[in-house]
Amino acid sequence: MIDLILTGGWLMLPILACSVVSLAIIIERAWALRTRRVIPPRLVRSLRVVSDGSSQHSIEGLLRLCHGSPLGRMLQAGINNYALGREVVKESLQDSGRQVVHDLERYLNALGTIAAITPLLGLLGTVIGMIDVFNVIALRGSGETELLADGISKALVTTASGLTVAIPSLLFYRYFQGRVDELVLQMEDQALRLVDMIGKANLRSEP
Numbered sequence: 001m002i003d004l005i006l007t008g009g010w011l012m013l014p015i016l017a018c019s020v021v022s023l024a025i026i027i028e029r030a031w032a033l034r035t036r037r038v039i040p041p042r043l044v045r046s047l048r049v050v051s052d053g054s055s056q057h058s059i060e061g062l063l064r065l066c067h068g069s070p071l072g073r074m075l076q077a078g079i080n081n082y083a084l085g086r087e088v089v090k091e092s093l094q095d096s097g098r099q100v101v102h103d104l105e106r107y108l109n110a111l112g113t114i115a116a117i118t119p120l121l122g123l124l125g126t127v128i129g130m131i132d133v134f135n136v137i138a139l140r141g142s143g144e145t146e147l148l149a150d151g152i153s154k155a156l157v158t159t160a161s162g163l164t165v166a167i168p169s170l171l172f173y174r175y176f177q178g179r180v181d182e183l184v185l186q187m188e189d190q191a192l193r194l195v196d197m198i199g200k201a202n203l204r205s206e207p
Contacts, residue, residue: 011125011158018114018121019165025107025114026172033104033176038183039071039190047075047190051197070100071187078194086195093191100187104180108173115170122162129155 031037043065050062063079066072077096078089133152 009125009128009154009158011121011128012161015118015121015125015158015161015165018118018169022111022114022165022169022172025111026168029107029111029172029176032106033179033183035183035186038069038104039186040065040069043069043072043075044190047193047197051193070104070183071190074100074187074191075194078191090195093195097184097187097191101180101184104183105177108176108180111169111173111176115166115173118162118166118169120162122159122166125158125162126155129153129158 043062046062046065050059059079059082063076066076066079074093074096077092081088081092129152132154
């Protein structure tokens, strides 16, 4: 491993740094985007029970379950405006939902950037390596095979390293984007359930 880094030259340092950051983001997002963490089953069940027609005490119980999860944060904004009517609740859910989605997408731009720049770093290493090769040829002719091999190795190692980091980074970037979209759709379903519940409650309360 160290030999490869030394062979690739100084450009291996940013590529290696990108690999460390990419791995950290992948692990963190894989943990943060678990369904049970984002959309706790207990909270979903409680919302379903309350939406079937329960008392104010159940609303308070639902509010207690909202702490500690992205869906809970979103629903809490709606429940806090429960008495203000359906339209106000919808607006508060939308505002909170934008913040929740932003949090779910945290670090994904960085992961996508790594997937984009590491092949370019590898390509830059290839160009530098080939420049070294042509400099050797210009100064000493094509007989210095050892020096030529050093330049070619630098070119190949940096390119391979850049692609090795970029490919899994891009795969996980696309996967996490799809994962966020899926979770957002599920949270929207639960938010609509809350909105419908408040609409029904308002109809029942009308004289």
